[in-house]
Amino acid sequence: MMSVRMLNMARRLRPTSFSEIKGQETSLSMLKNSLYLNTLFPTYLFTGQRGCGKTTTGRIFAAALNCELLPEFQKNPQISLPCQSCTSCQMMKKGEHPDFVEVDAASHTGVDDVRAMLEAASYVPLQGKMKIYLIDEAHMLSKAAFNALLKMLEEPPKTALFMLATTEFNKVPATVRSRCFQIHFNALAYETLMTFLQEIAQQENILLTTDAANSIITISEGCVRDGLNILEQISFVTKEITEEVVLKAMGMLPKEYFFAVIQKTFEKQPEKVLEYFEEKPLALANVPHFLHLLIHFFRGLIRVHYKVSLRSNIFAVNEKKLYELYEYVTIEDIHAMMRCLWEVEGILQSASQKEVVLEHLMIKIATRNFSSLSTDSSYLMHDEEPKKNIKAVSSSPVKKSSYETKAESKHSVTVQVQSEKKVKWKQFIESLSSKNRMLASIFQQAIPDESSEMPVLTILFSMKSAFFKEKIADSKDQWHPIFVAHFKGFTEIIISKVIIEQKASSVVQSSTSYGRENREVSGQHVSRLEKKILFKPDEWPQAAALVKEFPGTVEITDIVEKK
Ligand SMILES: [Zn+2]
Incomplete structure (x- = not known):
């Protein structure tokens, strides 16, 4: 007969004493002091991300409270508490203690459950000195349940103690929070987890490379339980765990793929980035993971910039690669990219097509276009109601979408009044995105020039987005009918390309048309690594003329053409 096995490493290795809990020194010493000084609070609130030891600590604290050695501990804090051998401790170990109740609020959210519990709490304890209630996922309690709890908190029974554990501190009403003794549990430090995983691997006769442990930590996001589960799961397949094995098992993006797409992005090759995403949809399968890698990658780059050790970064093992890629960007770029990332994190929650959001982000980075992502992207709208959204924009001309705000701030000299053109342009991109997402995202980078007159519409691309020219010319048959x-x-x-100097208000404009003729703007050959060069007046007569008119300087901040 087939036997059913459960993942049990995390359970088997669950700490049974304060000293076995990793990385929560401050929180634990608060609880131990509480025990030592015999100063107990009726309710404790344990907050912190999942898997950092809240429930485990709650159980150990409960065991200690009823341990027969507690009076001894209060005389001599050196002795180990809970003792794990007295009658009470034995009962706790077996999960049979009559005075300890653990409730999962996720499944007992109702006011009746809480009332029944509170009523039972008013009776004297059966075995120990205290009746102890541990309410896990406390934020799931209903409003009425919280109110019942609040009532009790105003006049707590003398022999009962409550512990509320929650990952979502903000969902616990402030009135309840303020009556609790709050203890925060930190996410486990990278090094703590690294050492812990390696110790466990050794105990379990598993060969775990540093790279592999690194990946497990990344995936489990500081949650010990998840980390152990992953380790155990993979150890069923092999006892030699490398990074490749971990990533494959977890369906994650191998780092070389990640670096490949970053390389293309940093080299300002948006088309290559899009091609990559077309070829490797796998890379997009786990968007949150990709984003997670990106955040750590940028944090790594900032450390490279300030020449600080990468020790605690998940890319510590790829230090050389980080130094290579750092050459392509400035610290300002990195900060702007980070800002875009934070913004994307928020958008992702509600986005219907997460992979499109990620793709769009990468294109923005590849074109160094760091304007707000939140509303300027037509395909971030939920597919169900695109028409409604457009209507909302066109019927309320007073309300500015960030698309327009962006246009005005970037092209304040040429564009000041908004008009039908922008609305139409948005609609055009919307229609195009259902036919060709890549083209739509290219046109997304442009804004229509208000002064255009029939039959020619001038659209403004930032100099940074000028790469798209050929792509647009080649695909005319696709976008033109729309x-x-x-x-x-x-x-x-x-x-029309627009050069924007970031500090001053000068805007220099030079045109390249096509469909009719292809004219190149001269003086755009800038070598890749020279990021900032002051322009030469003889090469840029129009720019020179404009600088005379407007105060400020003009800089070429990006490479436009490469031959
Ligand atoms: Zn004991």
Whole structure:
């Protein structure tokens, strides 16, 4: 007969004494002091991310409270508490203690459950000195249940003690929080987890490489239980655990893929980035994981910039690669990229197509376009109601979407009044995105010039997005019919590049049209690693003329053409 085996490493290795709990020194010493000084609070609130020891600590604290050695401990804090051998401790170990009740609020959220519990709490304990209640996932309690709890907190029974554990501190009403003794549990430090995993691997006769442990920590996000579960799960397959094995088992993106896409992004090759995502949909399968890698990667780059050790970074093992990639960006770029990342984290929660959000983010990074992501992207809208969204935009001309705000801030000299054109442009991109997402995301980078007159629409691309020119020319048969349908009376698009100097207000404009002719703007050959070069007036007559008119300087902040 087949035997059913459960993952049990995390359970088997669950700490039974305070000293076995990792990385929570401050929280534990608060509880131990509470025991030593015999100063107990009716209710404790344990907060912190999942898997950092809240429930385990609650059980140990409960065992200690009823341990027969507690009076001894209060005379001599050196002795180990809970003793794990007295009658009470034995009962706790077996999960049979009559005075200890553990409730999962996720399944007992109702007011009746809480009332029954509170009533039982008012009776004297059966075995120990205290009746102890540990309410896990406390934020799941209903409003009425919290109210019942609050009532009890105003006049707590003398022999009962409550512990509320929650990952979502903010969902516990402030009135309840303020009546609890709050103890915060930190996410486990990288090094603590690394040492712990390696110790366990050794005990269990598993060969675990540093790279592999590193990946497990990344995936488990500081949750000890998850980390142990992953380790155990993989050890069923092999006792030699390498990074590759971990990533494969967890369906994660191998680092070399990650670095490949970063390389293309940093080299400002948006088309290559999109191609990569087309070829490797696997890379997008786990968007949160990809984002997680990105965040740590950028944190790593900041450490590289300030020449600080990468020791605690998940890319510590890839230090050389980080130094290589750092050459492509400035610290300002990194900060701007981080800002985009934080923004994306928020958007991802509600996005219907997470992979599209990620793709869009990478394109923005590849074009060094760091404007707000939140509303300027038409395909971030939920697919169910695209029409409604457009209507909302066009029927309320007073309300500015960030698309327009972006246009105004970037092109304040040329564009000041918003008009039908932007609305139409948005609609055009919307229609195009259902046919060709890649093209839509390219056009997304442009804004229509308000002064355009029929039959030619001028659209403004930042100098940074000028790469797209050829792609747009090559795919004219795809976008042109849609464009004509949206812009009645217009037959052609002219692309105008806009150079924006970041500090001053000068805007220099030079045009390249196509569909009719292909004219190149001269003086755009800048070597890749020279990131900032002051422009030469003789090469840039238009720029020079404008600088005379407007105060400020013009810089070429990016490479536009490469030959
Ligand atoms: Zn004991």
